Amino acid sequence: MYRPFLLHRPLSPPLAWLGLSVLIFAACLVGIFARPIGFLSVFWPANALLLGLLVRYPRLARPPAWVAAAVGYVAADLVTGSSWSMALWLNGANLLGATAGWLVLRRLDERIRRLQRTISALYLLLAALAASAVGALAGCGAAPVYFNSPWTDLLSLWFSTELMNYMLIVPVVLAAPRADDPPPATQEVPLIWRVAPVSSLLLAEGVRTVIGGPGMLAFVVPGLLWCALSYSPFVSSLLSLVVCLWTMAGVATGVLNFTPAHASDVFSLRVGVTLLALGPLAVACASAARAEALRRLDHAVRHDDLTGVLARRALLKQGDRLLVRYQRESTGLAVMMVDVDHFKQVNDQHGHGAGDRLLVSIAQTMARALRPHDALGRMGGEEFAAVLPGVSPTEAQAIAERVRSAVEQQAPDPVEGGPQRATVSIGLVHSATMGSDADMDTLLLAADAALYRAKAEGRNRVMVG
Numbered sequence: 001m002y003r004p005f006l007l008h009r010p011l012s013p014p015l016a017w018l019g020l021s022v023l024i025f026a027a028c029l030v031g032i033f034a035r036p037i038g039f040l041s042v043f044w045p046a047n048a049l050l051l052g053l054l055v056r057y058p059r060l061a062r063p064p065a066w067v068a069a070a071v072g073y074v075a076a077d078l079v080t081g082s083s084w085s086m087a088l089w090l091n092g093a094n095l096l097g098a099t100a101g102w103l104v105l106r107r108l109d110e111r112i113r114r115l116q117r118t119i120s121a122l123y124l125l126l127a128a129l130a131a132s133a134v135g136a137l138a139g140c141g142a143a144p145v146y147f148n149s150p151w152t153d154l155l156s157l158w159f160s161t162e163l164m165n166y167m168l169i170v171p172v173v174l175a176a177p178r179a180d181d182p183p184p185a186t187q188e189v190p191l192i193w194r195v196a197p198v199s200s201l202l203l204a205e206g207v208r209t210v211i212g213g214p215g216m217l218a219f220v221v222p223g224l225l226w227c228a229l230s231y232s233p234f235v236s237s238l239l240s241l242v243v244c245l246w247t248m249a250g251v252a253t254g255v256l257n258f259t260p261a262h263a264s265d266v267f268s269l270r271v272g273v274t275l276l277a278l279g280p281l282a283v284a285c286a287s288a289a290r291a292e293a294l295r296r297l298d299h300a301v302r303h304d305d306l307t308g309v310l311a312r313r314a315l316l317k318q319g320d321r322l323l324v325r326y327q328r329e330s331t332g333l334a335v336m337m338v339d340v341d342h343f344k345q346v347n348d349q350h351g352h353g354a355g356d357r358l359l360v361s362i363a364q365t366m367a368r369a370l371r372p373h374d375a376l377g378r379m380g381g382e383e384f385a386a387v388l389p390g391v392s393p394t395e396a397q398a399i400a401e402r403v404r405s406a407v408e409q410q411a412p413d414p415v416e417g418g419p420q421r422a423t424v425s426i427g428l429v430h431s432a433t434m435g436s437d438a439d440m441d442t443l444l445l446a447a448d449a450a451l452y453r454a455k456a457e458g459r460n461r462v463m464v465g
């Protein structure tokens with residue numbers, strides 16, 4: 001069964017704001033302890049987490065969220081020994097930066113925000129640029145006051161660090177799976193192909209450790225692209241986060257054989273590494289958009305566009321599959337053909353629109369009366385069919401009777417002047433009575449013959465073939 005990564009059931013807002021405060025506090029502590037003494041941290045996840053959560057959960061983004069985040073930020077600074085004035089200045093800049101990014105993303109269509117559109121990566125870059133620029137401009141004046149360094153140094157350091165954090169962390173928060181996501185397409189991909197993309201990343205890591213030099217920064221790009229084509233945007237952005245942070249850590253510790261010659265090269269390195277992640281992110285978004293379009297197309301092809309039940313061909317295919325399986329398991333299955341009685345009169349007396357509405361409501365009533373694993377389809381016009389797997393002939397008859405009675409008792413058309421009552425006639429056959437070599441066509445023909453008799457004997461009844 002598909003397990004969501006993040007909780008779907010929404011927390012009550014006060015609890016969510018409290019959680020946000022605690023999360024920001026913890027994220028700041030992580031950033032502070034990763035911070036080289038007296039200067040800003042390279043890894044500062046708090047702002048990107050705040051931006052990601054505000055965009056992902058619009059219900060959270062109300063004034064108390066900013067207050068909660070501010071409490072988390074300032075508390076973390078105070079417990080680690082910062083002065084009040086420094087805590088207020090730097091965290092005011094943090095909040096302003098995250099707010100700028102939120103303003104860019106907040107009104108976008110949900111699918112863009114959830115990285116399921118090709119354009120998502122560019123919007124994310126725009127938001128990250130805005131957030132980093134605003135945060136850096138608001139905070140850089142603190143450099144001469146608290147760090148005894150020129151404000152321009154802090155401007156470039158803050159901007160490049162923040163750009164990296166936003167570009168790497170926000171996609172992970174936005175694309176993390178939710179409980180109501182459609183289950184991922186179940187393609188039968190052999191294990192070796194599933195692990196190959198991530199293995200290629202590990203290989204590239206090994207190769208670039210040996211070769212070194214500035215070009216090694218891009219050695220991981222083919223692996224990241226392959227991952228983006230093979231995995232979800234969530235997994236792919238998580239891998240980009242790990243690879244890019246590892247790149248920075250590898251350069252800082254000397255494991256990756258490349259040392260920036262000047263201070264300005266550090267800025268260039270950070271921005272370059274960040275932008276390396278943009279390509280795979282764009283590919284992951286485009287690939288998610290394509291997968292969704294294919295899913296919709298497949299759904300449209302397999303379902304009847306008026307009633308939403310299976311289309312004829314899809315029902316026959318599913319019936320064939322079920323027949324093979326349940327004949328082997330010896331319980332067999334039943335097939336019923338259902339035809340709406342005197343439907344022509346509905347069209348003639350109430351109009352085609354009322355006829356369409358009646359077909360939709362009958363399909364819904366039948367779907368409710370059937371069991372969840374029964375297959376219901378529209379064969380054409382006002383004729384439906386259902387395949388009932390794993391039932392005895394007696395159980396099948398009870399289900400068919402339940403369907404007939406549910407339609408007879410369904411509420412009248414809510415539109416004034418619409419049809420008040422509808423009934424269906426049902427022809428039913430069971431595979432056990434048809435011989436072991438009966439295929440779907442044979443069962444449908446027999447069910448159709450039984451339906452014909454149900455009509456002949458007065459309609460609104462079930463006849464067993």
Ligand SMILES: Nc1nc2c(ncn2[C@@H]2O[C@H](COP(=O)(O)OP(=O)(O)OP(=O)(O)O)[C@@H](O)[C@H]2O)c(=O)[nH]1
Pocket residue numbers: 306339340341342343344345347351352353354355356359380381382455459
């Ligand atoms: N509104 C609507 N009518 C449809 C649709 N498809 C077929 N029909 C109509 O369904 C009617 C079927 O009529 P008949 O085959 O004579 O059957 P009936 O009136 O239901 O009579 P019995 O089946 O003998 O009870 C025709 O008038 C078709 O035009 C549809 O998608 N929407």
